Amino acid sequence: MKIVWFRKDLRVHDNAALTQACQDGPVTAVYFITPEQWKKHDVAPIQIDFIEKALNQLANSLAELGIELIVKTVDLFSDVPNSLVYLCRKLNASEVLANCEVEIDEINRDISVQQHGVNLKLFQSDCIINPGEVLTQQGTMFKVFTPFKINCLSQIKSLDLTPYAKPAYNNLILEQDELITLSPPTISIELPKKDSSTWQASEDAAQAHLSKFLDEQVEDYHLHRDFPAKPGTSMLSPYLALGLISAKQCLYALLQRYPHALDNGKDGPSTWVNELIWREFYRHIMVLNPRLGKGANYNQLGNNINWQNDPKLFKAWCEGKTGYPLVDAAMQQLTQTGWMHNRLRMVCASFLTKHLLIDWRWGERFFKQHLIDGDFASNNGGWQWVASTGCDAQPYFRIFNPIIQSQKFDPNGQFISIYNQALSHLSDKQIHFPVNPIVEHKLARLTALDLFSVLKKG
Ligand SMILES: Cc1cc2nc3c(=O)[nH]c(=O)nc-3n(C[C@H](O)[C@H](O)[C@H](O)COP(=O)(O)OP(=O)(O)OC[C@H]3O[C@@H](n4cnc5c(N)ncnc54)[C@H](O)[C@@H]3O)c2cc1C
Structure with missing residues (x-):
């Protein structure tokens, strides 16, 4: 018996670990729900809902292959190794196969699993x-x-x-006319969730x-x-x-x-x-650079930025109440739908770090807490790019002007009007300008140039 451990690879097609496991002998699948770890990792309620739906679909797809999906709940990644050791013994499994993940906590969890004596084999499928x-x-x-x-x-x-194609029916003992389709029980994740059904999870x-x-x-x-x-x-x-x-x-x-x-x-x-x-x-x-997984600036000169971190300004940004129509509409898109357009992620991240002088890690966390696509590497990379602390980041003196961004990329205010009906009567010319802004662009820009000048090389 082999165990395939599913993580962020909830699919039966092009799944290296699953394909390999199904080459010979029977397979059982396992997935760990880790509520406390997810809290630490700021997994968004909408992403949890999406995972729950995706797991139910995965369980059905695996059942059609004769593979049972066991879903276990343990609090933290540190609880996984013992649980896997127990499962291997119970199923008399010789190997656990999984696809690599890139984040440091996930990598350390896998090392710990191996140190507990589990024969964990890792594949690249991400x-x-x-x-x-x-x-x-x-x-x-x-x-x-x-x-x-x-x-x-x-x-x-x-x-x-x-x-990789979807593996063939896995229970090799049965003849073709005896194929049994398992009927998996409904999987339910007992954590706060937000409806994700705009994205069908299959x-x-x-x-x-x-x-x-x-x-x-x-x-x-x-x-x-x-x-x-x-x-x-x-x-x-x-x-x-x-x-x-x-x-x-x-x-x-x-x-x-x-x-x-x-x-x-x-x-x-x-x-x-x-x-x-x-x-x-x-x-x-x-x-x-595993230190990135612990919140480090890629460019260590970033450690010298004197972030102002005003909680009132942060709250206004989170709630889409900065007064800048495009920034506010974008933040509404995030909190209402769990997704934000890439151009707007850049505009909002720039506004937080360079207009409000708030540490990019605050924004990174808030995004992760709300995004259905929250992904540590892309989120961290995106935030550090905008904050000019990242690898091949935008130069520190490039500061998006939220009014010009709006004029250029939402010229008729069509996007703004979706999230702020009250502005929809304004002309294409007027709609981009701030109403009661929490900071004034020109002044904020000059302050940011001064504060970020610590990133100047040499
Ligand atoms: C501050 C900030 C935070 C971000 N946080 C995340 C996040 O948590 N999760 C996430 O998946 N993406 C993140 N991105 C990257 C990007 O905004 C999204 O991947 C993109 O908006 C998703 O939309 P799409 O699927 O229509 O992308 P498309 O434009 O269709 O691109 C296809 C795929 O390529 C990848 N991709 C596209 N742009 C980028 C990029 N700049 N960096 C890395 N991958 C990219 C994504 O997987 C995307 O689905 C972030 C960007 C910024 C600036």
Whole structure:
């Protein structure tokens, strides 16, 4: 007997650990709900709801393969090793197979599992290329995105990206006409949840989402991706964050239609590849710099920033009451729907760190507490990019002007009007300007330039 331990890879297709386990002998699957750990990791109630739904779908898919999914609840990651030891003994399992995760607590948990004597075998099914395999000629991690991307593109060209198929029926003892379909009990996570049903939580839904995006949107992705009122991006992030679909599956499907997308061009498909590689970049950085998982600035000069951290200003930002229409509408999008458009994540993060002078870690946490796609590596990477403390981050003196961002990317105020009906009567010209702003842009910019000048090199 082998055990497949599911984590952020809630799928039966293109799942390296599951495929390997099903090669010989029977398999049982396990998933751990870890309420206290999730609290520490600020897992959003909407993401918990999404996980619950995805687990029920996964249990059904596994049952069709003759595999039972056992769901266990323990408080913390530190409780997992003993629970796994017990399960291995009970099932007389020789191996536990799982797919790697990139975050430090997850990595330490896996080490502890191995130290408890569990024969844990880890596979790569999250990144397209293994972290640690995209390196400079000196064997170090790239510090700049573009050469990292070029190296990735060249490596990907020689990889076989064909996703692993769904494994065959697993209970080898039974003859074909005796196949038993298990009927799994309903899985329920007894924690605060927020309805996530805007995203149907199944592998099929993720695949349908991908196909629709590739059929209808990707050609114009480079033109529309920055406009939050347009359906310009894939909105696949919740599926990727919880592993209902893999980045490799996305890339493979894209290349079936657009083989040139690896040629570093500027059209829609190539630009989408670029974004998938940003995801890789932040994962690779995280693995090679584990201190990032403990809240460290990537650029240690960031330790010298004298954050002001005014709780009243933070509250106004969280509640979408800064007075800046685009920032406030974006924060409403986050708290109401659990998702925020990428352009707006940048605008809101910039406003928090550079207008309100609040530590990026406060914003990182708030995002994680509300995002359905909350993902430590991408969230940390995004926040540190905006705060200018990250790897290949935006220069400290680049400060988004929330009014100009609004004029450029929501020119008719269409997005603002969705979340603030009261402003919808305003003209295209007027709607972008602040009403009773909590800080004044020009003054805030000058203060930020001074405070962030500690990031000046030399
Ligand atoms: C401050 C900040 C916080 C963020 N927090 C998260 C987070 O918690 N989880 C998350 O998945 N993404 C995060 N991102 C990245 C990005 O905003 C989202 O991945 C994107 O908005 C998801 O929408 P989409 O699926 O339509 O993306 P698409 O534009 O269709 O891109 C396809 C996929 O590529 C990946 N991707 C795209 N842009 C980025 C990026 N800049 N960095 C890393 N991966 C990217 C995502 O997996 C995304 O689903 C953050 C960005 C910023 C600036």
